[in-house]
Amino acid sequence: MEFKIDRSEVLMYLQTSKDLKDKNIIQLISQASAEVKDLIDFRYLYKKFPIEISQKGIKLLNTTLTLKGKSIKKHLKKSPEIYLMAVTLGVQIDKKISLYDKTSVTKAVIFDACATAAVEEGCDKVEAEIKRKAFNDGYKDITFRYSPGYGDLSIEVQKELLRILNAPKKIGLTVSKYNMLQPNKSVTAVIGMLTEKTESDGEFSFEKRHCRQCNLYNDCQLRRKGNYCGTKK
Amino acid sequence: MELKNRLGKEIIIFDGAMGTVLQMRGLKAGELPEILNIEKSKEIVDIHKSYLEAGAEILTTNTFGANTLKMDETDYSVEEIIRAAVSNARRAVDESSVDALVALDIGPLGELLEPMGSLTFDEAYQLFKQQVKIGEEAGADLIHIETIADLYEAKAAVLAAEENSDLPVFCTMTFEENGRTFTGGSIRSMISVLEGLGVDALGLNCSLGPEKLKPLAEEVLKYSEIPVIMQANAGLPVVEDGETVFKISPEEYFKPLAELYQKGLAVVGGCCGTDKNFISIIAENLKNKKVKSRRIIKESTVCSPSQYVNLASINVVGERINPTGKPVFKNALKNSDLDYIFKVAVEEVEAGADILDVNLGLPDIDEKEMMIRTIKELQGILDIPLQIDSSDPDVIAGALRYYNGTAVVNSVNGETAVLDKILPSVKKYGAAVIGLTMDESGIPDSSEERFKIAEKIVNKADEYGIKRGKIIIDCLTLTASAQQEGVKETLKAIKRVKEELGVNTTLGISNVSFGLPARSVLNRTFLSMALFQGLNLPIIDPNDREMMASIKAAAVLNNIDQGAVQYIEYMAKNKDNVAPEKKEILESEELGDKVDDLKMVIIKGLKNAAGPLTEKILKEKEALEVVNEYLIPALDIVGDSYEQGEIFLPQLVQSAETVKEAFAVIKQKMAHSGGRNIAKGKIAVATVKGDVHDIGKNIVKIVLENYGYQIIDLGRNVQTEEIVRTVKENEIKLIGLSALMTTTVKNMEKTIKAVRKETPDCRIMVGGAVLTSDYADMIEADFYAKDAKEAVKIAQKVFAEIN
Structure with missing residues (x-):
């Protein structure tokens, strides 16, 4: 899979202005982007599950998993089926970040931002693939990617979610006791299938939909500058 | 069966998959197959028996994930599970009246080891040790470590097996088509390390079908001086109607194995997607056959995983x-x-x-x-x-x-x-x-x-x-x-x-x-x-x-x-003879930057120009003068611009690193001349246990260093005990702790409690992605540092009070 690593995305993760002029930094971003592209070992998995919405939460049929919380219930309330997805950039990216951590913090910061941009780009591609499948199955739309840790969906479901996808064995994606995905530059998410087309939202409703549920809503520097993390395209 | 007499001389046949068969019988996605050793022991015994009937000579126990990390989620202990599993396999052997052995199956722990993950080598060793000891006591005949992707984890498992039992040890790892494991390990490194540790047989399993694994197996056969194992999947899985199925027939599966047998394969069995039909065809063709001799390239190597x-x-x-x-x-x-x-x-x-x-x-x-x-x-x-x-x-x-x-x-x-x-x-x-x-x-x-x-x-x-x-x-x-x-x-x-x-x-x-x-x-x-x-x-x-x-x-x-x-x-x-640092300075000059003004060099973040320029200035000025007249004023300008939103984080960090270069030169001069230490105070920094990401902490560290503090950096994923010990031994008065996840803030809290108890006069500042000032209060930190600049202010305050 080819990665572009868009500079404006990288600048967003670096929390700089969109038209940063510093030529050193710009040069470091180009170098880091090239390195990231070279080191990416992109692997992904997704699988469809019928769901049942109950008092307890969203139950994935034929599995052990129930997704709990108000926010995920709201997110999936119109979906008869969902996809679970997992993507990872592999361990070489983490290793290189560690190297720069020890030798140049500037490079570490920039490399990290490039890798984050890459993993989101990877997610977009997987989401597009899922969307095509959904349309083939007769669905009219899909929800945005919803990840453990958003809203009140606990990150404690990571382990079970990965187990259901057999992700440790198939793509080498694991989770630590502290629910941190390892390799670090990885994402898991839930996407709901929709039988009706949703209307597109403006900037403001994006914030309402995503950010209000976030633990860091009040302290978020990105949001104040009109930028958004993760789920924004 | 006398394993040691037969290994490497006659073909030895393992069983096929357990998980796949259980899934066909209705195991739900996400269920842990190990608990069935207790809850459906008859079914497990039946599966074992079907493999013995097919001709398997070694049964692997249903214990792939039977380690404390995974079993903690169940109602059973590792001991109960492993004992039941070994006894199920043993019962199958006894009731079938065949000559077969029981291998204690050990799979990966499911978490990544340090440095990629937060599980330490010692923790991994202890988890494996527990499995090995129970397995041997329960009566397993050998230890079979399999599907490992990280060479370090394989080493921990093999050491645990060798140091805690007298049983033979087999170890197989899992590789992708490119000949690398998920963590980047190579086949040559696997051979070097496992042979060096003295396992009895090594090889490949899982990930691919036998056709795709064949070239990799050939490489193992070429270089391994000990018997080689292969347990391939039944081809790549295909999703049909939402179900994962393996499409390869036993006959197709066996063809590459027959070729590998000719090249000297010694131990063969199945992995994901295989069942008794796959083992039958192997047994029909290879049982009791002599292992073919092979030409081994004997190279003495040293290696890292890659x-x-x-x-x-x-x-x-x-x-x-x-x-x-x-x-x-x-x-x-x-x-x-x-x-x-x-x-x-x-x-x-x-x-x-x-x-x-x-x-x-x-x-x-x-x-x-x-x-x-x-x-x-x-x-x-x-x-x-x-x-x-x-x-x-x-x-x-x-x-x-x-x-x-x-x-x-x-x-x-x-x-x-x-x-x-x-x-x-x-x-x-x-x-x-x-x-x-x-x-x-x-x-x-x-x-x-x-x-x-x-x-x-x-x-x-x-x-x-x-x-x-x-x-x-x-x-x-x-x-x-x-x-x-x-x-x-x-x-x-x-x-x-x-x-x-x-x-x-x-x-x-x-x-x-x-x-x-x-x-x-x-x-x-x-x-x-x-x-x-x-x-x-x-x-x-x-x-x-x-x-x-x-x-x-x-x-x-x-x-x-x-x-x-x-x-x-x-x-x-190396044809171009200019040293890389010089080259960057030249480039900077070409780009029109002035590299003769140290303050400007710092503000612009021209890292490689800082060292030589500082050296030049040090010929005329004292170290402390350089710090006070150049470094600190430049840092203040950078800090202010950052706070004003004129420059951004990467630029701030770039300037901080430039100052660090200047400091390195100053330190070098003082080390040679034995001059007075200019450090303002000692601060320890650490990212708490569980967090393996420490860019934030490193930014704080470098900025504090810039302001003249001596930093003891404990790194990431640091145990509470180590932090307390460091604070004590170095009489630290201020410590900075970083945590990235809500789950690791708990470890931060634990660390704060321990530091308070052991060294009550050490002040504690905290920071990190999920922290807020409320949160910092809740876990009873002294200070919340929202960024590096704030950390400097806190340090100035703390050391002003002390001095």
């Missing part, structure tokens, strides 16, 4: 990680400042070293602790194999245990006591070892005497079962200005030990020229002469390009670098 070095070739050992005669290095070691070492290591790798010698011998430090820590950190960031340089057997044993790969030990000598203390560890961990041709009475003058010592070392190593290829003799360089006639004796001895003892050789070069002018000419000439005598591992400073060029040239002329590939590559890379 890189290996053939010791018999010519390879450069980088010598610069060594504090001898380097005051700055010594200071860094005393202050546990590993960054200095990393910088040196990275330079050596970039300059083209093939192995890095690591010597941390300094009287007033805990060498063992420092060595283990450094090795763990170095293997976390670099792929180059390491050479452990110490005279202390305890340091060597510790380093070998935690090294992720096959290392070189530097060194033993001809003293019997030294050999008996160090060689057992060398053997146990499969390392290579350097033997110095000297003993109690010093370095002998003649080549004959040195040869005799080499012979003694080799004989001793033979006794311990260390292969010749892993012995590296150092015939020792003498100084031409003092012992001119001795230089030739060294050269003579090299040739003799190589030809008559069949070992490899190493030599430190630069001593030869000590006390004479134009040392580099003597060094290079001596190096060429030694290479001609057959030197394999010159120990040099790889930044010396002329020496490097001579080595590359000799490898061509000795017909080792065939087609001059490496020579051409090295010359192409």
